[in-house]
Amino acid sequence: MYETKYHKASSVADAVSLIGKSDDGKLLSGGQTLVPTMKARLAAPSDLVDVSGIADMHGVSISGSTVTIGAATTHANVAGNADLQAKCGGVACLAAGIGDPAVRHKGTIGGSIANNDPAADYPAAMLALDATIKTNAREIAAADFFVGMFETALEEDEVIVSISFDAPAKAAYAKFPNPASRYAMVGVFAAQTVDGARVAVTGAGDDGVYRQFDMEAALDTDWSPNALAGVQVGSEGLLSDMHGDATYRANLVKVMTRRAVAGCA
């Protein structure tokens, strides 16, 4: 790992100030992607501003139908939150399936969405639930937030503080993990929201997470796995790599959507 300067931020304002003063700094949350990337010398930030100790950025709170998750809340704490399990089990289940137990004890929701890995799990849920990403400066709708592969609408010195969404009537996440890396080859978050059926796909798109509108239309007519039988999923715009070509992923999108809808509670 290249040299770096570590700072522990005590508050959101402190983090914004520290990152603003740094030469080429990066925010560090759980570090479960950033630290391996730095170990591989694929990233060499001059400064690391650790936001994981900021008290305001922790925890899950539910008010009416609105769920708010602090950006520094770990996957384990999202997965294990009893109120969230009752209100939106799909998101708790998704968090329970990220990485492995040690990763879930450290990795955070804010870090995951800020990185916007095309195979990360959370972006699918955020997009399907039309989540609002609150930063130190503004609120960003998920549809505007996820710009492309590893790219978000965040400004350089912007800090994600929390994520909120309206609990859907039903929701579930189904993923087909790569047999070796366990990252999603395809992951589908399906939800029945007040605005209708939502199907968001991670792992498959060559530009990151996206909504599958044909499936949403079919599910709006009939919310059942069988409603998806006639929907054609093309391979345009899907990833082809050593793990599977676009046609294979297109089929997986359909299979995983069926499983998500069947698994909805």
Add this chain to the structure above:
Amino acid sequence: MTEVSMTVNGKAVKADVPDNTLLVQYIREHLRLTGTHVGCDTSQCGACVVHVDGKAMKSCTMLAAAADGADVTTIEGIADNDLHPMQTAFKENHGLQCGFCTPGMIMTATDMVKRYQADGRELTEDAIRHELEGNICRCTGYHNIVKAIADGASKMTSA
């Protein structure tokens, strides 16, 4: 350099370390506790798992500076005079061959048993296999590790 102080296996320790020091480097090279292993260097194998504030974490995937103030337990810190019940279970069930992954396996195992017992959930064979997703063993084929953890779980309950 950053000054870090933490508790490791019940003992207060303090040192000045370069900011890019990983927790596992601090544990192995500064504290000379070499039971915690580095197997892959890519955060996948779990040989470096320790408990930080009671939770299993990969010590190769966090900075020593980030563990400032934490309570850390390594494989050296789990036994009293006798072996920990989970260590006994690994010994009795032949849960290791070369032994390289074993410290991480045992730290992951004791973490999972504690969590399942706290939640009142049954630690089934399927659950053990799922919970071992972040620990790689290249010798055993996992079979005896799974048996050892199930046995260790019942030994921890009766202990």
